[in-house]
Structure formats: C-alpha cells, structure tokens
Amino acid sequence: MSDQPRPACSPTLFSWEFAADPYPAYAWLREHEPVHRTTLPSGVEAWLVTRYADARAALADPRLSKNPAHHSEAAHAKGKVGIPGEHSADLVTHLLNIDPPDHTRLRRLVSKAFTPRRVAAFAPRVQELTDRLIDGFGSRGQADLIHEFAFPLPIYAICDLLGVPREDQDDFRDWAGMMIRHGGGPRGGVARAVKRIRAYLADLIHRKRESLGRGDGEQSVDLISGLIRASDHGEHLTENEAAAMAFILLFAGFETTVNLIGNGVYALLRDPVQCDRLRRSLKEGDEGLLATGVEELLRYDGPVEIATWRFATEPVVIGGQRVAVGDPVLVVLAAADRDPERFAAPDVLDLSRADNQHLGYGHGIHYCLGAPLARLEARTAIGTLLRRLPDLRLAVEPQEVRRRGGLIMRGLRELPVTWDPSTATGGGTGA
Incomplete structure (x- = not known):
C-alpha cells in the first residue's frame, strides 16, 4: 500500500519524493485529470493517460504512432524522446520506434525466439544462472540483490539468447551497468554505453555473417544468427535494422527484468503475510501461487512505469480530452494498474488475485515480445x-x-538483504 496520503490538490510530479511513491499522485490524476498535460523534466510537453480503460484503448490505437518523426516538435526534441543515445548511435529503427508495415515485418522476424516452446527450452539455463549467482553470496548472509542478482541474471540470459559469446558477456554487463547507473542522471553516460554496444553489435553481426557464409555456424540457433539468415534469404533486413533489433532486445530484455525481480522481492519482503504465504506454497511443492504472484507483482509495482512514447497522427479524443496532431502521449501503466474501476482493492498486494489483466507488459501490437522470458526469469529467480x-x-x-530516477522504468538502485547463512540451502532445489 502507498505510504503517502493522497494529495488534496494537483500533485508535484517527477520529484524524488514522487519517484519513491507515485501512486497517491496517480490516484489524484485518475480522479481529477485522467488525461493530464504536463511538462516533463526534459522540457517536452506530453499527455499522461492514467485510467485503465483509456490506457488500454490508447495502447492499441493506430492513430497513436510510435515513430518520433510524428512529434510536433521533433527537431527541437531530438534526443529528448526515446532511449538516450540511440539517435547518435544510429539505433532508432527498432520495434519501439516504428509502425506497421515495418513493425509487422521486424516483429515477425524475432517472434520465433520467444515462443512458449523456445522459452521453455531455455528454462534449465535460467535455473543454472540463478543457482550460480546465489552460490556466489549464499554463505555470506548479506547481499545487494540488485547488483549481485537481479541485474546479472537477465543480462547473461539475454546475451545467451542473442548469441553473444560467453567471453564477451562481462563487457555487456559493464555497458548495461552504465545504462542502469545513469538512467536517471547524466545522459552522457548512457550515450557512451549505447555507442559501445552499437560498435560491438556491428562487429558481432559481421563476424557471424562471415561464419555463416563459411558454413561454420549452420547449427547456430541464436537470435542474431537468425536475423542474419532472414536478411540473407529475402527479408530485406539492413545491418542497421539488425543492430537496432539486437540492441532493443538487449535493452528491453534486461532492464525490465531487473526491475521486475527487484521490485517484486522488495514488495514481498515488505509484506510478511504474502511472503510467508508464498514460502509455504513453495515448500509444499505448489507452483501455482508463484505464477499468479508474478502477475500480481507486475500489476502492483511493475518494472515499466510509463509505456514508451506515442504521437498523435490526427486529432484524437482520449478520456474526453482532445489531443492535437503531433502531441506526445504517455500511457501510465503504473496508474492504470491501480485503477479501482478495474481492480478491487488495487493498493493491496494479493498474490492469488484472479482476473488480473494488468497492462504491465503493454497491450496491442506493441505488447512486449520478451514477456514470456521475463516471466520465466522472475518465477525462477523469486x-x-x-x-x-x-x-x-x-x-x-x-x-x-x-x-532510480527516470521516466519510463521503475526500479531500485539497490536492495540490501540479509539472512542466516546456516539456513541457506544448495542449488538444484527446483526450477
């Protein structure tokens, strides 16, 4: 439940106090200004959509484009929308910035990597990584679960999926760490990390294309090799598109899961009743509450606070508010998923909540491709x-x-935890 009382008048947004607990402010907006025009910390003006019904409709509205070129102030705001550093690194042609038919074409190319069968086949590797990380600190009795667990687990997993060689994965971990550390601060740190990732991906794509051409990697099933094969067999995937696709899968595939695991464990440890309930369920060998619990953690304090940018391509009415052509629209997932018109007792954590159609991973054609993998990682990790x-x-x-600060993601800088080392058990206790 939120720690702060609901504000009596229009709340202050995007302060550090707001970042700690935005839910009272979002409750006020849902009730009084459900489609609210605000000036973001970057100086860009945008509409915030906070009610569940409006949010769900906006996420699937084809009149709201993902392409920043439709922004009415695109020239002025270049670099102020989207992911910091993607413009200068020429990584803008990815799934979060394009519309059909290009979006349809590119999404089809990568969707095979996230089928239920492919994700299920990846489960032993996720369990192996999880146990290895816990082995590293289990006997110590204390750890920072963000930097020692929630962060490295999805980085190594997504690197395996992309086909980044094991010997290079620690470099990726360092670059991703720069993006995490500077996400709400100086954008230069993010931009430098993005450029390093871009240079590495260009070289990796070149090496894999040469290897496939020689027949050395014909059995390779990694995602980057799959993208290269598609490009070489008539799908017309440019090198920039391949690099941008790998980048966005890396970026979206690790940071959302870092936050899901971190926020989820934090919420559980703050609610002893629900946490003990889950512990008992797991001890009895019942995985059902873990599955519904991860969905509830996604709703209650999810990893993505605000969906990525949308821009009106024609006048649109959202929640009774007229939005002009070119205006940015930001759908506030965190507010929508606490809407009492859709969820009973929305500020209460209930791991067995039924009919939990939250928007934690979006809705419509831009629904998160990596959601099955993130769910697997969260269930395994927690x-x-x-x-x-x-x-x-x-x-x-x-x-x-x-x-951590930032507009889109909601996560923790650190999560200090402790336990009695004598009660810790070894790995291989279940997946």
Missing part, C-alpha cells in the same frame, strides 16, 4: 531465492531503499 534463503529479509528500513 522462487529459488525464497527456497534457498528461507529467512531472507530486508537489511535496512523500507524507507531507506532508494529508487
């Missing part, structure tokens, strides 16, 4: 932590846990 560290608890008071 379930294994609670099994192997049965008395896991916060090492600091809840109010001392710091949030």
Whole structure:
C-alpha cells in the first residue's frame, strides 16, 4: 500500500519524493485529470493517460504512432524522446520506434525466439544462472540483490539468447551497468554505453555473417544468427535494422527484468503475510501461487512505469480530452494498474488475485515480445531465492531503499538483504 496520503490538490510530479511513491499522485490524476498535460523534466510537453480503460484503448490505437518523426516538435526534441543515445548511435529503427508495415515485418522476424516452446527450452539455463549467482553470496548472509542478482541474471540470459559469446558477456554487463547507473542522471553516460554496444553489435553481426557464409555456424540457433539468415534469404533486413533489433532486445530484455525481480522481492519482503504465504506454497511443492504472484507483482509495482512514447497522427479524443496532431502521449501503466474501476482493492498486494489483466507488459501490437522470458526469469529467480534463503529479509528500513530516477522504468538502485547463512540451502532445489 502507498505510504503517502493522497494529495488534496494537483500533485508535484517527477520529484524524488514522487519517484519513491507515485501512486497517491496517480490516484489524484485518475480522479481529477485522467488525461493530464504536463511538462516533463526534459522540457517536452506530453499527455499522461492514467485510467485503465483509456490506457488500454490508447495502447492499441493506430492513430497513436510510435515513430518520433510524428512529434510536433521533433527537431527541437531530438534526443529528448526515446532511449538516450540511440539517435547518435544510429539505433532508432527498432520495434519501439516504428509502425506497421515495418513493425509487422521486424516483429515477425524475432517472434520465433520467444515462443512458449523456445522459452521453455531455455528454462534449465535460467535455473543454472540463478543457482550460480546465489552460490556466489549464499554463505555470506548479506547481499545487494540488485547488483549481485537481479541485474546479472537477465543480462547473461539475454546475451545467451542473442548469441553473444560467453567471453564477451562481462563487457555487456559493464555497458548495461552504465545504462542502469545513469538512467536517471547524466545522459552522457548512457550515450557512451549505447555507442559501445552499437560498435560491438556491428562487429558481432559481421563476424557471424562471415561464419555463416563459411558454413561454420549452420547449427547456430541464436537470435542474431537468425536475423542474419532472414536478411540473407529475402527479408530485406539492413545491418542497421539488425543492430537496432539486437540492441532493443538487449535493452528491453534486461532492464525490465531487473526491475521486475527487484521490485517484486522488495514488495514481498515488505509484506510478511504474502511472503510467508508464498514460502509455504513453495515448500509444499505448489507452483501455482508463484505464477499468479508474478502477475500480481507486475500489476502492483511493475518494472515499466510509463509505456514508451506515442504521437498523435490526427486529432484524437482520449478520456474526453482532445489531443492535437503531433502531441506526445504517455500511457501510465503504473496508474492504470491501480485503477479501482478495474481492480478491487488495487493498493493491496494479493498474490492469488484472479482476473488480473494488468497492462504491465503493454497491450496491442506493441505488447512486449520478451514477456514470456521475463516471466520465466522472475518465477525462477523469486522462487529459488525464497527456497534457498528461507529467512531472507530486508537489511535496512523500507524507507531507506532508494529508487532510480527516470521516466519510463521503475526500479531500485539497490536492495540490501540479509539472512542466516546456516539456513541457506544448495542449488538444484527446483526450477
């Protein structure tokens, strides 16, 4: 439940106090100004959509383009919308910035990597990574779960999926760390990391294309090799498109999962009743509550606070508010998923919540491709932590846990935890 009372008048947005707990402010907006025009910290003006019904409709509205070229102030705002550094690194042609038919074509190329069968086949590797990371700190009795667990797990997993060689994955971890650390601060750090990733991906694509041409990698099933094969067999995928696709899958595929695991464990450790309920369920070998629990954690305090940018291509009425051509529209997933018109007792964490059609991974044609993998990683990570560290608890008071800044993502800077090392168990206790 939110720690702050609901504001009596129009709330201050995007302060550090707001970042710590935005839900009272979002409740006020839902009630009084559900489609609210605001000036973002970057100086860009945008509409915030906060009610569930309006949000769901906006996410699927074809009149709201993902292409920043439709922004009425595109020339002025270049670099102020989208992911920092993607413009200068020539990585803008990816799924979060394009519309059909290009979006349809590119999404079809990568959708095969995230089928239920492909994700299920990846489960043993995710379990192996999870156990290896816990092995690294399990006997210590304390850890920072963000930097030692929630962060490296999805980075190594997405690198495996993309086909980044194991010997290069620590470099990726360092670059991704720069993006995480500077996400709400100086954009230069992010831009430098993005340029390094772009240069590496260009070289990796070149090496894999040469290897496939020699027949060395014919059995390779990694995603980058698949993109190269598609390009070479008439799908007309340019090198920039391939690099941009790999980049966005890396960026979206790790940061959302870092936040899902971090926010999820933090929410559980703040709610002993729900946490003990899940522990008992896992001890009894029942995985059902873990599955519904991950969905509830996505709704309750999800990894993506605001959906990525949309721009009106014609006048649009949203929630009774007229939005002009070129205006940016930001759908606030965190507000929509706490809407009492859609969810009973929305500020209460209920791991067995039924009919939980949250918007944590979006809706419509831009629904997150990597959602099945993220769910697998979250179930494995949270379930294994609670099994192997049965008395896991916060090492600091809840109010001392710091949030990262940023517009789109919602995550923790750190998550200090402690446990009795004598109660820790070894790996291989289940997946």
